[in-house]
Amino acid sequence: MAALPTNLVIIGTGRVAEALIRFLSTRKGLNICVIGRNSARLKEIQLKYNVVISENLNDSAVEWAIVAISDDALKDVISKVKAKWISLTAGTADWRLYGENCSILYPLQSFSANADIQLENIPFIIDGDTSSISNLEKWTDLLSLKAQQFDLEKREKLHVVAVFLNNFVHHIMAKGIDLAKNYEINPEIFEALISETFNRFDMENPYSQQTGPAERKDEVTLEKHRKYLLDGNLSLYNMLSMSIKAIKDAEL
Amino acid sequence: MAALPTNLVIIGTGRVAEALIRFLSTRKGLNICVIGRNSARLKEIQLKYNVVISENLNDSAVEWAIVAISDDALKDVISKVKAKWISLTAGTADWRLYGENCSILYPLQSFSANADIQLENIPFIIDGDTSSISNLEKWTDLLSLKAQQFDLEKREKLHVVAVFLNNFVHHIMAKGIDLAKNYEINPEIFEALISETFNRFDMENPYSQQTGPAERKDEVTLEKHRKYLLDGNLSLYNMLSMSIKAIKDAEL
Incomplete structure (x- = not known):
């Protein structure tokens, strides 16, 4: 039985x-x-978690x-790592460039400095050669992490979608709040609107709940x-109004 | 004492x-x-709520x-309304065009067909002449609704911000999910990422949590x-990558 x-x-x-350290350092029988x-x-990190530290690869x-x-920094560091199995958290890295013992263990999440993200709720994407995948499947399972395999092209596509759903959405929200401040409107007034924007988003029919002047071609x-x-x-x-109108046209 | x-x-x-009807029809002593x-x-509506209905203005x-x-449809309808006080829910309407007894009672929210939105949690924007505002302040207070006064220009600016935070954010999310489907990726994999995008958004420093390749100029x-x-x-x-890079440049 594998351990x-x-x-x-x-x-x-x-x-x-740090998210990995936080999660793994509470695990009994695991020396980190x-x-x-x-x-x-x-x-x-040593002060916060039950780990030993080192500056020596x-x-x-x-x-x-x-x-x-x-x-x-990947290329330079990986060649000096002496472990039997090496997993990279980089989502769009090509493990083949770094040797057969290299694999991908990519948490699909955007990590901020202070957020205490629960890794158990996050999808982990794994990739590598057959034995690496077999190891990663066993180990993520033992750690109660949810893993699924994606090849390089699919990981790159996943990354593009993540950019829309996280980076771009964040930017548009930031633009909105920035405008509010310029207009001398207290941003707090938009809290219920922001919540509703997310709560009612329909993953099945993503465009179905679109409202606004561009959608009405007003x-x-x-x-x-x-x-x-x-x-x-x-x-x-x-550009965004044009894009909304184009979807509307395509539906007609 | 006003009632x-x-x-x-x-x-x-x-x-x-319907959101107003749902909220108001449970109010004792109010005939709707x-x-x-x-x-x-x-x-x-008659079947769902305790109201009488009519097709006659x-x-x-x-x-x-x-x-x-x-x-x-506003212009055509308002001239036929016979009430002493008339309130319009249209956020960017100019009440002055419709007479002194006209005022604005605008709920700052995007209403979908099925969502059961709690009006008590939503900011209501009011505007009108002095006596209309005085009435609206009393009545919203009696109804436990949160109201604040914004003039026409400020309501228009509020509306622009709402378009960014609701319509545009919705569109970018819809684009992301649409891409995922085209790439044959199950959109459910992005649920935790979407939640985190909203949970960690910082209204005080809206750009501070921006991540991604454009932010890193990668x-x-x-x-x-x-x-x-x-x-x-x-x-x-x-365009969005360029916009993110421009914010980064402005910070340097």
Whole structure:
């Protein structure tokens, strides 16, 4: 019967690394070593969690290392990792470039500095050669994490969708709140509207609940709005209104 | 001591009208008549709520009428309403065009067909001449609704922000889910990401939690994503990425 490796190394001290450390450090019988270059962050992590810390990649000579560092640092670091199995948290990385013992363990979530995200609720995407996938399936199962396999192309596509649903939505909301402040409107007034925007979104029929002047092709209101918008905000307004109208046209 | 009018007319049978009817029809001592042109909808409403119905605008000869109809029908209908005080739910309407007894009672929310929105939690924007505002302040207070006064320009600006936070955010989410379906990815996988996008949005510092390749100016990933996007989706991707980069530049 397969077991979880007793000794696990986590390489990195960023948001994804910390989410993994928070989750794994409460697990009985699991010895975790966190390896990073930032001494101050390492000491912070040592104070918060039940882990040992190291600045030396030689300490990665264990069965399983999870590498949670920025994409551009990957190539340089992975060649120095001495673990038997190496998993990368980078969603769009090509594990084939880094050798057969490399695999992907990508949590589909956007991690902020302070949010206490429950990893049990997040989909983990795994990829790698047959034996890596077999290991990752066993280990995520033992850790009560939900894993499913996606190849490189599907992971890249997943990433594009995530950019729309997280980065772009965040940006549009930020633009809205920024405009409110410029207009001297207290942003708190929009709290119920923001909640409703999310609560009623229909994953099955995503366009079905679209409302607003662009959806109604109400040119009078669209023109009224434009007089309060400048430059980049006006371009965004026009492009998004056009995009909403195009969906409406396609439905007719 | 001022009291709520005993007889109230609601003109319209759409989503906003129904939300008002649902809320007001449970109020003791308040007789509600719903006036509309759509007999089928009127009968539906009569079956669901404790109200009388009518197709005749002459039945609006009461103290207070709330007109909840589409903007383009306003002009034609209002001239026929016989109530002493007339309130319009249209956010960007100019009450001055419709006479001194006309005022604005605009719920800042997007109403869908099935959602059971709690009006007590929604900001109501009021506007009108001094005596209308005085009435609306008393009546909303008696009804436990939260009201604040905004003049026409401020209501128009409020509406622009609402378009960003509701219509545009909805559209970007719909685009994301549509792409997922085209890529043969089950949209359910994005549920935790969508929740987190909203949960961690910071109204105080709206751009502070922005993440993603555009925020990092990671041109390699941006280029990788573009190969999966066509036409309108590619234009949206480029414009939103540019807009995110422009905010980043302004912060430096």
